[in-house]
Amino acid sequence: MEGKKAAAGKSTVIMTPNATSFSTGSGLFGSYAPLITNKRVGIVTNQSGLLGDSSHVVDFLLSEKMDVVKIFAPEHGFRGTADAGETIIDGKDITTGLPIVSIYGDNKKPTPAQLEGVDVMLFDLQDVGARFFTYISTLHYVMEACAENNIQVVVLDRPNPNGGIVDGPVLEPEFSSFVGMHPIPVLHGMTIGEYAQMINGEGWLKNGIQCDIKIIACSMYTRDMPYSISVKPSPNLPNDMAINLYASLCFFEGTNVSVGRGTDKQFQIFGSPYLPNVDFCFVPQPNVGAKDPLYNGRPCFGEDLSGIPKIERLELKWLIKAYNETQDKTKFFNSYFTKLAGTKKLREQIESGMTAAEIRASWETGLIEFREMRRKYLIYPE
Template identity: 70%
Template sequence: MKYFINSCLLLVCYLFASASCGTPKNNFSGSTNPIITGAERSDFYLPLLKDKKVGIVTNQTGIIRGSNDATVSIVDYLISNKIAVHKIFAPEHGFRGTADAGEHIVDGKDTKTGLPIISLYGNNKKPKPEQLVGIDVMVFDLQDVGVRFYTYISSLHYIMEACAENNIPLFVMDRPNPNGAIVDGPMLEKEYTSFVGMHPIPLLHGMTIGEYARMINGEKWLKNGVQCDLKVIHCLNYKRDMPYELPVKPSPNLPNAQAVNLYASLCLFEGTNVSVGRGTEKQFQIYGSPFLPKSDFSFTPIPNFGAKEPVYKDQLCYGEDLTQIEKVKQLELKWLINAYNSTSDKSKFFNDFFTKLAGTKKLQQQIESGVSENEIRKSWEKGLNDFKKLREKYLIY
């Protein structure tokens, strides 16, 4: 009953705020009616945070853009509006978004605000009860990219679970999905659940992070079926099929819109002996390895921002440059299949991480057996259709 009442109150507030929102605007979509992200709807949520001790899960993507195009961190924005921010919780890559993928992040203190930073990566993916003491409400503001193995939605799961178990309301500041309405790829099978795939969804889910939070809650995917006191601060003027280019890198190795668009397709290479360009300036826009045939395109990974020890450091890799191809509108398998078929030793192509990324053993088996891309896609159809029906009740836009 409490969950129902809170949802009704949120709806009333949402309708009021939609009618009279004087918050900062952006024009990331190029639309004549610019998209207003959840974080930019401050007229709506600031009164709800007043006189509360706030914990916030965010990083460099949690920004607000004003009418003069200046950006400010949501942490700084809340503090400037006299909201009592108590702690910052940082996901993979850290609060400032500078750590390598998978790098251990230690707890610390933000040098600008002096606020304590709690890492939500490594052995502390879920906040402990003692880390939540004194927090009245939690705010979640991270930019997702619409892909199952992008770990910000895994952090969302654990935050929701911790909030549910400790009776802390959660505000999710919604942001558009840069991969829009794409729903594609194999479904995750329960036995392959991991931090890079926690729920039975396809590889590309086609939802915003706010919609995804609603699905986690509604499907009772949290431990013991608990439900979080969830409030999604919706975007305004947003439709799922709108083009949306991110104003900042969502993580160190997704430097631009091309990388974000190709991420789902190329990240499967992380479960193989092929590099996706970490240690170059074209991360997730190229692929190659020393074991692929010599070609006109090659690269040599070296340590750089976001890749202190890249795969094949200082080794010449041959492969393909995808920086200029048109935007893909599905999960592309052709590059993965071509690389497997042309590698020098197929027995060394896949590693154990591939199954976690794919969420199933079937995809590797299909590729090794020479199943065509069309046939592989047909094997996904039932799972994708069932998922699309399931998600309908959680969609906002």
């Protein structure tokens, strides 16, 4: 028996009230099978599209005789091995023989030709709850393209591994990009299904168009449940600690500081040749997800955060410390920093010598307004 509740826009949340254990949306086949049976199915997914028994959702759907016709691959590709920002090309999955359509190559929004032959689109990607993690931007473009082509989208929901943390500066619309499309804080505290409802409900799609979405909610899930991801959601987020620190350390991608790409502690360490020569040092080398890492082969001095307790907010202290200690402050920031921050203010605040507490205080009004907007779209209790 399925329970349904209406949500904003053309969104319907499908619950599974008779479930007795936790499951992601993809594991609740009985709840979405009626939506895809006897239809030609497209699916946006990658290596993170796993069921509880670690089988892949594509393999499972084929075993259930569903007519899966195309796989749509986001940033990092279907198998999740490409570098950040690396162009993904179309191809064929060697395991299933299905065509793979890149939506992180020549176009980030599926074209009508790419959607041809698709009756319904499944969306199953593991997000990490950070604005600049591009899967929510992919979600936006998939919803927009499907709305324009009268294709229903079925979102197979997954928990946010950063739970309900809402923090950071809210993006200002003039700084919108693929690493931040919407006026939300850096940490949004929503699942991918809840975020889909927000995209619809706030009219963020082109011309305010509405996408017909069905969200298969996780069963027996509460937002404060610990949630560990069994596979890397992207090549440089290897474990729970990296995912927890990602939102705080990703700001370094807009500076001359390395976040450990080219090591086995990506987003758990930071350093550069221009920081003080301290005991902790790492030397980046090419590896999966970083074919030519920043400071390849050069010693980088900084900090190892891999053993610290889990953080419950966005931390600025490491960014501010690195700025204060770098050899030449005029070379610390690059143009990418403003895209990541979603505002010019954060760089200006750091350069002016504001403390982390003072900067955080400047976010409060925006965060209050966002939490009020967000509340309308939540599926799971706070």
